[in-house]
Amino acid sequence: MEIDVESVSPRDWEELAVHLRDSGYATRRLKEILDLPDSVPEIIKNIGRYSLFHNDELAEIEGPFPVLARLFMLCGHVSAAEIDTLDPSLAQLLRRTKLIVAVEGDAQLLRATAVLTEIQGRIFLSDRLFENTGTDFLVHATPQSCMPPHASSLELLDALRRPAGATSFLDVGCGSGCQSLLFATDYARIAGFDPGTRQVAFARANAHLNGVDAEYVVDRWETFPPERFDHVAFNSPDPRVAFDFINAGLDHVLADGGYAQVWLSGERLAPERDWAEHVARRLTGPGDWRIDVLVHTDSPFALTPHDLAAGALPEGTLLVDHPAKEQEYLDGLRERGAAEVSSLTLTISRR
Numbered sequence: 001m002e003i004d005v006e007s008v009s010p011r012d013w014e015e016l017a018v019h020l021r022d023s024g025y026a027t028r029r030l031k032e033i034l035d036l037p038d039s040v041p042e043i044i045k046n047i048g049r050y051s052l053f054h055n056d057e058l059a060e061i062e063g064p065f066p067v068l069a070r071l072f073m074l075c076g077h078v079s080a081a082e083i084d085t086l087d088p089s090l091a092q093l094l095r096r097t098k099l100i101v102a103v104e105g106d107a108q109l110l111r112a113t114a115v116l117t118e119i120q121g122r123i124f125l126s127d128r129l130f131e132n133t134g135t136d137f138l139v140h141a142t143p144q145s146c147m148p149p150h151a152s153s154l155e156l157l158d159a160l161r162r163p164a165g166a167t168s169f170l171d172v173g174c175g176s177g178c179q180s181l182l183f184a185t186d187y188a189r190i191a192g193f194d195p196g197t198r199q200v201a202f203a204r205a206n207a208h209l210n211g212v213d214a215e216y217v218v219d220r221w222e223t224f225p226p227e228r229f230d231h232v233a234f235n236s237p238d239p240r241v242a243f244d245f246i247n248a249g250l251d252h253v254l255a256d257g258g259y260a261q262v263w264l265s266g267e268r269l270a271p272e273r274d275w276a277e278h279v280a281r282r283l284t285g286p287g288d289w290r291i292d293v294l295v296h297t298d299s300p301f302a303l304t305p306h307d308l309a310a311g312a313l314p315e316g317t318l319l320v321d322h323p324a325k326e327q328e329y330l331d332g333l334r335e336r337g338a339a340e341v342s343s344l345t346l347t348i349s350r351r
Contacts (some may be wrong), residue, residue: 002127003283005125005204009193013209014211016097016099017208017210019087020116020123023065023090024065025065026121027118030043030069030073033065034057034058036054044119044150044154045150046316047073048129055070055076055132055134056134059078067086071112072112073117075115075128075131076131077111077133077134079108080109081259097343098111100113112128112316114127114128115129119154122181122182124148124176124178124209125202125206127148127198129144129147144196146175146176146198146202147176149178153175153178153319155296156261157178157179157183159261159294160183161261162183163259165257165284166230166258168191168232169184169190169191169229170191170192170232170253171184171190172233172234172245173236174193174199174203174236175202175235176202176203176206177206177207179233179235180192180212180214181210185210188211189217192214193216193221195219200217207263224253228256229255230255231258231259231260232253232258232259232260234252234260234262236263236264244264246262248285256350257350258349259348264343265344266278269338269339271337272339274292275293275342279291288351290348290350291348293344294345294346294347294348296342299343300318301341302340303319303340303342303348311330314328319341
């Protein structure tokens with residue numbers, strides 16, 4: 001069982017936010033309490049690894065934060081007795097909203113039904129991608145899952161820059177609402193859409209959790225009503241979708257004087273001299289765009305020509321989701337004539 005987001009009232013989300021703040025729920029707190037050497041962004045990007053290696057260590061530390069972090073950051077199990085050490089109103093809220101449920105086969109153990117990721121003081125509710133049972137590490141991700149903020153989210157967030165005089169923000173493919181709820185909270189109008197009903201439900205819940213007035217709807221860029229926004233952000237799921245949107249959808253939603261920022265992971269082919277040429281060759285729409293290309297350095301989505309020649313993916317790569325797929329991926333790159341792989345953020349404005 002995973003959480004039914006739409007069954008939880010806005011008032012409950014707002015109450016949860018207060019409890020989390022009072023408990024010191026923050027990724028930096030996890031870093032400090034475990035004396036982790038990596039930065040907060042690195043911990044967020046690699047939270048599964050930290051669960052695997054540090055969940056048992058965190059269980060030895062008393063207090064409300066370690067209990068909550070094991071449940072909602074590291075996706076581990078906690079005992080019913082540990083839940084009873086929390087503020088009674090918080091424990092009741094977690095049970096009432098079904099954010100925690102009994103582990104199947106053991107009523108004295110509880111697990112979370114969602115993830116709560118803290119970034120820059122904001123809380124993001126999303127689906128669990130894994131579960132640490134203490135004896136096994138289970139993967140729960142499905143195509144319908146609402147992803148927690150992750151490496152690509154943070155790369156785009158780091159690249160976002162507000163256009164001069166911008167007052168409206170559109171979060172395309174909003175997912176959990178990460179870009180709009182972290183970057184655009186002082187814009188007069190915040191909107192977003194996603195084709196996934198579950199993603200939109202999470203984005204709406206996160207707006208309540210963070211006290212932000214934002215409008216999220218279920219839609220696709222192909223059918224989203226033509227309304228122009230000063231700032232458009234899109235963390236695209238793949239480059240084909242990114243360029244389809246740029247070529248056929250962006251003109252309908254970008255206001256004059258504003259710009260769009262689109263994240264994608266691309267494969268530069270051998271005949272292409274640089275990433276600017278790679279992008280230019282994929283523009284087919286009627287829009288007359290000025291595009292600045294930012295290549296993200298040290299990205300887990302990157303593969304240098306040296307890496308490709310060596311026939312190995314770098315440590316920490318996110319280009320494949322399992323080591324067994326590495327050789328197939330490398331063979332595919334060679335067949336397609338790829339010279340390198342990198343993640344890009346395109347900043348796009350009208351000429």
